[in-house]
Amino acid sequence: MEALVERLEEGDIGLEESLRQFERGVELTRACQKALADAEQKVNKLIEKNGNVEFESFEAGTNED
Secondary structure, eight states: OHHHHHHHHHTOSOHHHHHHHHHHHHHHHHHHHHHHHHHHHHHHHHHHHTTOOOOOOOOTTOOOO
16 A cells, blocks of 8 residues: 555656556555454454453554553
């Protein structure tokens, strides 16, 4: 995804290739969002199986060690 953005920002590619790259970026974003949603569902199912049904919001960058 980063490489895609870099290519678009450089401006060295034509409009048609830019559109293809943009569409690819949208596809990658959707795939990542789906993967995250699937992972969240798996975590929720694991929590439910352990009998602990308390859901907490996960905040990236926090370390509770």
